[in-house]
Amino acid sequence: MIAKISWPKNNITSEGFRRIGYFKARSKSKKMSAFIEETKSLLPRIAFIACGSFSPPTPMHLRMFEIAKDHFEMQGTHRVVGGIISPTHDSYGKKGLASALDRCAMVKLATQSSNWIRLSDWEVHQNQWMRTQAVLQHHQNYINNQINSGGAGGDDEADTHVAGWLPRGLHDSRDPVHLKLLCGADLLESFAVPGLWAEADIEDIVANHGLVVITRAGSNPGKFIFDSDILTKYQSNITLITNWVPNEVSSTLIRRLLGRGQSVKYLLDDLVLEYIKRQRLFNFKSRDAPAPTECDS
């Protein structure tokens, strides 16, 4: 309990002076933290969007966001106000892609403990697979509309309900929020796969949005940027961040272990794992399950 402090009246004792000093120091440090908060609030606001399969979401997908947020906040250059996970459309058709419904449910569970990373299911609800540039543009436009209208709507999603992926505190100020694409180094390197990405999209992403790349084993993003004229040209818009605590977990490895009936506990969020077991995703085989009898076949 905090002791009640009686203020010295006329005859100020040495104890009184000590207390006055204490209050002065306290108000000084209060002023200082208010000053720091005010300074922070002047920094440009940014948010991240990660596009991928998330089949299933792994702790590394979430770590990417934390690593990126730490980076910008420690540099003291930006305020990170939100993180968005946007699973790709079912028609992306990649091997091992669970249904959008299941992937979205798993992302929701995986982000339950975060107060700033959220699911956007906009991409999966489109009629077809969307290019990443279009996904970025949609979310950026939606954020801009929300800010300009003070939260009163602005486009299709807002007409019915406010999108759940919008950063909390978006309306704390009218300052713009700049959305950057967050990815691992392997996604950056996929820019070089012939026919996979349109050059105009790559240029728009790096020139007008910005790219935040987290290192990943087996990739050399610094060299990849050096080797590309377009990426070198817009290098100032690409933030390359070294992950000093790498974890080579990947959705592919999780799917492989699950399919073999091996444990993935501690590699995956418990809630996500429960969901996978319940829905029997990824050929999940339980070693505890009774051996099939003749009647089962």
Ligand SMILES: Nc1ncnc2c1ncn2[C@@H]1O[C@H](COP(=O)(O)OP(=O)(O)OP(=O)(O)O)[C@@H](O)[C@H]1O
């Ligand atoms: N361990 C990791 N380190 C850095 N980035 C990662 C890591 N795992 C995934 N990412 C990034 O997360 C995003 C989504 O990736 P994706 O859904 O393909 O995950 P994945 O684990 O690579 O899955 P898969 O094995 O199915 O390819 C991509 O930008 C990818 O580079």
Ligand SMILES: NC(=O)c1ccc[n+]([C@@H]2O[C@H](COP(=O)(O)O)[C@@H](O)[C@H]2O)c1
């Ligand atoms: N041209 C493009 O915009 C393009 C090409 C390939 C993949 N992608 C996206 O990149 C992400 C890659 O995810 P995976 O690493 O799981 O394949 C997905 O969100 C996919 O939609 C975009």
Ligand SMILES: [Zn+2]
């Ligand atoms: Zn991948």
